Amino acid sequence: MLRLERVSAGYGRVTILHGISIEVGQGEVVTIVGANGAGKTTTLRTIAGLVRPTEGSITFEGKDIGRLPAHEVVDLGITLIPEGRQLFPYMTVRENLLMGAYTPRARAEADQTLQFAFSLFPRVKEKLDQHAGSLSGGEQQMVAIARGLMAKPKLLLFDEPSLGLAPIIVKQVFETIDKIVATGVTVLIVEQNVFHTLSIADRGYVLENGEITMTDTGAALLKNDHVRRAYLGI
Amino acid sequence: MNDGKLAAFGLDKRGAILVALLLAAILAIPLGVRSDFVFxxxxTICLYGALSTAWNIVGGFAGQLSLGxxxxxGLGAYTAGLLVPYGISPWFGMFAGAALSAVVAVLISVPCFRLRGPFFALATIAFLExxxxLALHFKGITGGAVGLMxxxxxxxxxxxxxxxxxxxLIAFGLLLLTLLVAGWIRHSRFGYYLIATREREPAAQAAGIDSLKVRLWAVAISAALTSMVGTFHGMYLTFIEPEAMFSLTLSIQIAMFALIGGIGTVLGPLLGTLLVVPLTELARGWLGASAIGLHGFIYGTVLVLIVLFMPDGLVGFFTRKTHPRPDEAAAQPGALQASAGALVHDPAEPEEARTIGEPILVAEKLNKAFGGLRVAQDLDLTVQQGEVLGIIGPNGAGKTTLFNMLSGFLPPDSGVVRVRDRNGQWVTPGSPHEFARIGVGRTFQIVQPFxxxxxxxxxxxxxxHHHAGRKEAREKALEVAERMGLWAQRDMEARNLTIGGQKRLEVARVMATEPRILLLDEVMAGLNQTDIRQAITLIEKIRDxxxxxxxxxxxxxxxMALSDRVVVLNSxxxxxxxxxxxVVRDPAVIEAYLGEEFVHAAA
Amino acid sequence: MTVFWQLVLNGLMLGGLFAIISVGLTLIFGIIRLVNFAHGELLMVGMYATFLLTTQLGVHPYALAPPVVLLLFVVGVLIQRFILQPLLEARDHHVQIFATVGLSTALINLALLLFGADIHSTPAYGARTALSFGPFRILTGHVVMFVAGILVVGGLHLFLQRTYLGRAIRATAQHRHAAQLMGIDINRIYIITFGIGAACVGLAATLVAPMYPVSPTVGTYFVLTAFVVVVLGGMGSLHGAFIGALIIGLVDSLSGYYIAPDLKEVVIFAIFLLILLVRPTGLFGLGRGSE
Structure with missing residues (x-):
């Protein structure tokens, strides 16, 4: 479904990704793990069209998307739920969700999608008329995910969905991701919460200093000594 | 002038000859042609060149876009003009006006320097208006709209x-004076401080710079020079009126010339003037004097084109053309070996038995909240002299917030940070540069190169920080560059370094201040294994x-390799x-990092 | 007391005029984060267009609102697309300031070249006729401006709150990266926004033209006041701009009478500096004014 081949990318003169190759199949849950600064976020931003790859190719459903601007990538069905939520703070929750369905394709089905989002996040329905900026971190993350769903994505990219959340909320977030996966959406997820992600992922990639150093099934990586050392020095 | 003096103005011999020829031409052409028009x-070139060069000290070096x-x-012209009827020479008036302007400039700037970018520009316009x-209103003094002869x-x-x-001759003298002052500033400690403050104010403060103070000095000098030119121009015109003296158009023009020539460079403002003034005079010659508005139209159009196509101005355009980009020069093979070599044959410090001594920094009950979000709750920390203290914790745990409080960048809501100074006294510095001066150096997680x-x-x-002279500072910097493995890259522009290089530069800059306590914020993030090993060696040396x-x-x-002690922050x-x-075996820590389940899985 | 209330009335009417000029300025700042130093010159362009069309065609200036608004929209779109958009990612703020300052200088002097420094009066077609309300008198044109000011601010507010495009504009202002992730083409949003901001000035120009003579520097006079209004109301806030405009209108009218006519600008700029320095977010700013 999504294929990155020898992709290099960075900001200005600084190259962050050095020729990484990643594949995500239809219906899979794939994760990228790696230390801070390894280039995980850059990978997702490059797929989403926010960062231009300097080398290599990115194809989605057979179409080359490496040169497309971000808003056209969204239209094709790839949605990034960014690190730190990035809600529109002075808009109501309802407006945030409507913005999620901005593309013509998603706008036509906005009402149905909204009902689906409410079924996943009953709490969000209660907060519809509040400003997004006034919600708690956990609620904001729920809105961010719901907003991402509003775009009717085929491929959802999650960037650190558990960042800055209390453990109990993290658990809820991952349960939600499970439910989303169950509806047939393909997921690529980047997380520092290694255990959670690897345990729900079909496959994982280990990214170190902008290079893929290892790839295996989620379960195998979870037992891997190298992964454990890289994460806690044990 | 000998080479040492030339170097103080950042010139080599060839550059000096070119500048001398340029200046000689400005003087010789009119004296040779002797037509009123050419005079x-x-x-006009000398006057605008001088005004623009003076403006550039604030607008360029300090990066504060004054449009006022x-x-x-006007103060310069009026001060001298009003003193003449009392039999006081305008030469005296020139200095009186300069002093007055410097004072007024500082009074205006103290509040305005809190504003940034366009807001500062708007405030200066408002002051000018x-x-x-007021000048129009107080006719008794200024002559009001009629003006004064x-x-x-x-x-x-x-x-x-x-x-x-x-x-x-006088106009040329003023031009020369402003150029000398600007050239001296640019290449002295003061100029470095100004540009550092402009580029990255936090990093400048962390290097011990009192950013407000250097900016105020810059604005005072700039205002005084501008005022002196104003005095002369008033005498040259023999007519002073508020409309011409306190003119927004003039303010914009002098800023414009600097930008066209190359903002922040010593010669840029003069070059901009040399391009635009003759161009407009020639155009006026072709189209006749009736073409009112023509010069302004040309100024504005040239400015927009320059901004779009040559944002570094004429100077930037030509230096780019004539010199190879520094990174190309440094990217040659051998650069890497050289830097590795520098690390190897670094003169080894005599290895002393390291003793961890008395407390040197103490934080008590630090609290901080942003809005409803608590980022520090009752944090207590004691740091012993000579130890390496590691701080770890998940993203968002408040590590950088703690650093910001330990280095004066963020005042805690409650609690206190105390540092033992060189004489053993406990003090609480009040601002980032005071922390730096007492010997607390820091790096930034997001690198902040100038x-x-x-x-x-x-x-x-x-x-x-410790070496006021340019030469001594340069020697010290060279020594640090070598120690930090930046020798081969020393003449590169900082923005062209690799991420590893920028991290090393971040440490090098703070090490050059010779700190007693060094706060390192994720200097290894994003480095590869080789770089990390180098960084560890480097920190060991610093510790030793x-x-x-x-x-x-x-x-x-x-x-694990470096720390004598580790503290873990969470929420x-x-x-x-x-x-x-x-610490790493502590179940609570593992949970904070990997999640609760991992504890069981690992067990 | 009659004098006082007449002055208040004048001030409010003047406020309507300031509001309609300021609203585009605050919109452009709020969305694009750009301080448009050439805003006054857009007004000047609109006023010359109105003056020329009115005198040449003999049409009521108000009837020229549609073509002038459209003209300014196009001018705004072109400025954003070809001058400002390439500078959006620039390292320094100063290039954007200089681009609009340069544009302003070029436009003022172009007008000087084309029309000379003299002032030109647009035929008023009754806009300068006074209406009497008991002891009070107001000019018809001022009432029109006041009503138009309310309509424009209200209309823009509804547009931004209720339409998809309006929401996309707000979303872009609040988080430009997130807006891209929603599928919003932010460059297009910026171009449209600048166009709308300029179009507001176009409408203002047709309403101002019959009331005030046009000259190359007419924009400078009005826009300095507009900056005060916008900073007072809070950069980027529409209703802030409206209330700020009314306040400045009142200050202008009252201080001109009770202090001295030639010092009213000093009072206005003193308020401006006070707000910038003490509360840079203005009365209704969202805490982002000092960016």
């Missing part, structure tokens, strides 16, 4: 002449030289504190 053009500089120009309206007393004493030559400076110049900003190190780090390998609180090997 007029060159006097006519205030000082207020002064202009300066009594026609001829001679050097009164700065008014029948011939054009003396006026040209992008427009070379690597060496970046390090010199730190070195100036007697510097106390506090390091926020995610690279566990480095934390704004201190979660654990102890020996590194104990």
């Amino acid at each position: 007029h053009i060159f006097i 500089h006519a205030i000082f120009y 207020v002064v202009f309206q 300066v009594p026609l007393q001829i001679g050097w004493e009164w700065m008014i002449f029948r011939e054009r030559e003396p006026s040209l 992008a427009a400076m070379t690597v060496l110049e970046n390090i010199m900003v730190g070195a100036f 030289a007697g510097v106390t190190v506090i390091a926020i780090e995610h690279v566990m390998q480095a934390i 704004a609180r201190l979660l654990a504190n102890g020996k590194p090997e104990d």
Whole structure:
């Protein structure tokens, strides 16, 4: 479904990704793990069209998307739920969700999608008329995910969905991701919460200093000594 | 001038000859041609060149876009003009006006420097309008809209002449004076401080720079010079009116010339003037004097084109054309070996038995909240002299917030940070530069290079802290560059370094301030294995030289290798504190990092 | 007392005029984060267009609102697309300031070249006729401006709150990266926003033209006041601009009478500096004014 081949990318003169190759199949849950600064976020931003790859190719459903601007990538069905939520703070929750369905394709089905989002996040329905900026971190993350769903994505990219959340909320977030996966959406997820992600992922990639150093099934990586050392020095 | 003096103005021999030829031409052409029109053009060039060069000290070096500089120009003209009827020479008035302008400039700037970018520009316009309206209102002093005639007393004493030559000489003298001042500033400690403050104010403060103070000095000098030119121009015109003296158009023009020539460079403003003034005079010649508005139209259009296509101005355009990009020069093979070599044959410090001594930094009950979000809750921390303290914790735990409080960048809501100074007294510094001065140095998680400076110049900003002279600072910076493995890249522009290089530069700059306590914020994030090993060696050396190190780090390998002690932050609180090997086995710590389930899975 | 209330009335009417000029300025700042130093010159362009069309065609200036608004929209779109958009990612703020300052200088002097420094009066077609309300008198044109000011601010507010495009504009202002992730083409949003901001000035120009003579520097006079209004109301806030405009209108009218006519600008700029320095977010700013 999504294929990155020898992709290099960075900001200005600084190259962050050095020729990484990643594949995500239809219906899979794939994760990228790696230390801070390894280039995980850059990978997702490059797929989403926010960062231009300097080398290599990115194809989605057979179409080359490496040169497309971000808003056209969204239209094709790839949605990034960014690190730190990035809600529109002075808009109501309802407006945030409507913005999620901005593309013509998603706008036509906005009402149905909204009902689906409410079924996943009953709490969000209660907060519809509040400003997004006034919600708690956990609620904001729920809105961010719901907003991402509003775009009717085929491929959802999650960037650190558990960042800055209390453990109990993290658990809820991952349960939600499970439910989303169950509806047939393909997921690529980047997380520092290694255990959670690897345990729900079909496959994982280990990214170190902008290079893929290892790839295996989620379960195998979870037992891997190298992964454990890289994460806690044990 | 000998080479040393030339170097103080940043010139080599060839550059010096070119500048001398340029200046000689400005003087020689009108004296040779001797037509009134040519005199007029060159006097105009000298005046605008001088005004623009003076403006550039604030607008360029300090990066504060004043669009109200006519205030000082007008003050200079009015001060001298009003003193003449009392029999006081405008030469005296020139200095009186300069002093007055400097004071006014500082009074205006103290509040305005809190504003940034367009808001600062708007505030300076507003001040100019207020002064202009007041000048119109107080007719008794200023002559109001009618203006004032300066009594026609001829001679050097009164700065008014029948011939054009003396006026040209004075205008040229003013141009020379402003160029010398600007050139001296640019290449002295003061200039480095100004540019560092402009580029990255936090990093400048961390290098011990009192950013407000250097900016105020810059604005005072700039205003005084502008005022002196204003005095002369008032005498040259022999007529002073608020409309011409406190003019927004003039303020914009002098800023414009600097931008066209190359903002922030010494010669840029003059070059901009040399391009635009003759161009407009020629165009006026072709289209006739009736073409009112033509010069302004050309100014505006040239400015827009320059901004779009040559944002570094004429100077930037030509230096780029004639010099190879520094990174190309440094990217040659061998650069890497050289830097590795520098690390190897580094003169080894005598290895002393390291003793961890008395407390040197104490934080008590630090609390901080942003809005409803608590980012620090009752944090207590004692740091011993000579130890390496590692700080770890998940993203968002409040590590950088803690650093910001330990270095004066963020005042805690409650609680206190105390540092033991060189004489053993406990003090609580009040601002980032005071922390730096007492010996607390820090790096920033998001690297903050002074992008427009070379690597060496970046390090010199730190070195100036203990070495006021440019030469001494340069030597110190060279020494630090070598120790930090930045020798091969020393003449590169900082923005062109690799991420690893920028991290090393970040450490190098703070090491050049010779800190006693060093706060390192994720200096290893994003580095590859080789770089990480180098960084560990580097920090060991720093530690062995007697510097106390506090390091926020995610690279566990480095934390384990370096730290004498580790504290763990989680959700704004201190979660654990102890020996590194104990801390990582603490179940609470593992949970904070990997999630609860991992504890069971690992068990 | 009659004098006082007449002055208040004048002030409010003047406020309507300031509001309609300021609203485009605050919109452009709020969305694009750009301080448009050439805003006054857009007004000047609109006023010359109105003056020329009215005198040449003999049409009521108000009837020229549609073509002038459209003209300014196009001018705004072109400025954003070809001058400002290439500078959006620039390292320094100063290039954007200089681009609009340069544009302003070029436009003022172009007008000087084309029309000379003299002032030209647009035929008023009754806009300068006074209406009497008991002891009070107001000019018809001022009432029109006041009503138009309310309509424009209200209309823009509804547009931004209720339409998809309006929401996309707000979303872009609040988080430009997130807006891209929603599928919003932010460059297009910026171009449209600048166009709308300029179009507001176009409408203002047709309403101002019959009331005030046009000259190359007419924009400078009005836009300095507009900056005060916008900073007072809070950069980027529409209703802030409206209330700020009314306040400045009142200050202008009252201080001109009770202090001195030639010092009213000093009072206005003193308020401006006070707000910038003490509360840079203005009365209704969202805490982002000092960016």
